Amino acid sequence: MNNKKKKNLAAALLVAMSVVSFSGCSAGQADNGASSSSAAAVQQAASNQTLSDARNTPVVRAAKAVGPTVVGITNKAVARDWFNNPVETEGVGSGVIFKNDGGKSYIVTNNHVISNAKELIVSLADGRTLKGKLIGADEMTDLAVVRVDDGKLPVAKFGDSDKIVVGEPAIAIGNPMGLEFQGSVTSGVISALNRTLDISDKRVKLLQTDAAINPGNSGGALVNADGEVIGINSAKVAANGVEGMGFSIPINTVQNVINEIMEKGYVARPYLGVSVFDPQTAARYGYQLNIDKGVYVFQLTLNGPSGKAGLQRGDIILKLDGQETNSVQDLRAKIAEHKVGDTVKVTFDRNGKQKNVDVVLEEMPQDKN
Numbered sequence: 001m002n003n004k005k006k007k008n009l010a011a012a013l014l015v016a017m018s019v020v021s022f023s024g025c026s027a028g029q030a031d032n033g034a035s036s037s038s039a040a041a042v043q044q045a046a047s048n049q050t051l052s053d054a055r056n057t058p059v060v061r062a063a064k065a066v067g068p069t070v071v072g073i074t075n076k077a078v079a080r081d082w083f084n085n086p087v088e089t090e091g092v093g094s095g096v097i098f099k100n101d102g103g104k105s106y107i108v109t110n111n112h113v114i115s116n117a118k119e120l121i122v123s124l125a126d127g128r129t130l131k132g133k134l135i136g137a138d139e140m141t142d143l144a145v146v147r148v149d150d151g152k153l154p155v156a157k158f159g160d161s162d163k164i165v166v167g168e169p170a171i172a173i174g175n176p177m178g179l180e181f182q183g184s185v186t187s188g189v190i191s192a193l194n195r196t197l198d199i200s201d202k203r204v205k206l207l208q209t210d211a212a213i214n215p216g217n218s219g220g221a222l223v224n225a226d227g228e229v230i231g232i233n234s235a236k237v238a239a240n241g242v243e244g245m246g247f248s249i250p251i252n253t254v255q256n257v258i259n260e261i262m263e264k265g266y267v268a269r270p271y272l273g274v275s276v277f278d279p280q281t282a283a284r285y286g287y288q289l290n291i292d293k294g295v296y297v298f299q300l301t302l303n304g305p306s307g308k309a310g311l312q313r314g315d316i317i318l319k320l321d322g323q324e325t326n327s328v329q330d331l332r333a334k335i336a337e338h339k340v341g342d343t344v345k346v347t348f349d350r351n352g353k354q355k356n357v358d359v360v361l362e363e364m365p366q367d368k369n
Contacts, residue, residue: 058225062171063185065227069097069156070220072123072175072182073109077116094174094220095146096156096229103151108258109219110234111137111144122148123179136261142234143254145261156221159228161250166190172211172233174220186212195247206247207231213246222248270340270361273304276317278327293326294318294349309359319347
């Protein structure tokens with residue numbers, strides 16, 4: 001089950017590319033239990049060797065420390081065929097064990113790995129399989145938390161993604177192409193920090209690496225030379241002639257999200273209570289919007305934050321907190337910088353007159369995207 005998401009990145013990458021998020025491959029996995037067990041036995045035997053200093057590199061040590069905490073996640077979902085009949089599908093991704101508590105272990109993975117799951121099967125590095133239970137997911141950051149009923153599993157150590165530097169070693173551990181290649185290790189470097197990419201109308205900041213990331217690696221670990229997880233692998237650029245452009249969610253972002261998922265089952269986000277168009281988004285829906293700046297309010301929740309503050313349909317939002325908002329993404333990014341309960345100053349145009357109003361941000365209802 002490959003979940004491909006394409007977006008024009010010409011402005012950022014100078015060439016036409018596609019950012020593709022992977023949920024794994026959907027090929028049959030009938031013999032993977034046996035192959036995974038034998039692979040785990042071989043890896044265990046190899047880890048018991050005494051290596052020379054030359055062979056015992058940071059990559060070897062990082063793989064030994066984090067490898068046992070990386071799992072395979074098989075998503076058994078239900079799709080519809082051409083005749084609208086339900087058909088069971090299967091895809092494989094990766095995950096990282098990050099916590100043991102009360103006889104349970106908790107795994108972070110990508111939201112697209114567990115999306116629409118009817119059943120989740122977690123394949124451990126020691127060859128065992130356990131049933132997984134979804135605790136919660138966050139589509140915006142593409143993260144999810146899964147629980148298994150075994151509280152004695154190895155747990156990964158998280159690093160500090162704010163201290164990463166460009167050029168330092170980066171090791172990716174996951175299950176490319178499915179469980180047949182479970183626990184594969186690839187290495188490279190951190191290519192860039194804070195890469196801002198637009199994926200399915202969402203603006204996200206990611207780490208860039210040239211460590212090989214392939215379908216099935218989604219949800220796996222990006223590790224530094226100290227054996228600390230610094231990111232959760234999520235996407236890569238796939239285009240003819242492009243190699244070595246993978247992306248990972250910084251672990252500091254991951255920790256904030258999974259902590260809230262563990263506490264609430266979801267991530268509470270502020271919202272303004274308006275739906276807006278800029279000229280580009282309006283054109284997608286067949287409308288022509290003749291405005292030079294700002295975003296047009298075409299829909300408004302009357303009992304939402306903006307409605308309570310007096311904004312109306314047809315207003316043009318020009319600024320938030322004194323900063324111009326000339327696109328839908330500008331507005332979303334500025335709201336995302338705030339917390340529920342914050343007050344933002346909205347500057348808007350109504351019938352040619354500029355006005356200001358203070359809007360108290362509320363928690364986005366869970367039935368909204």
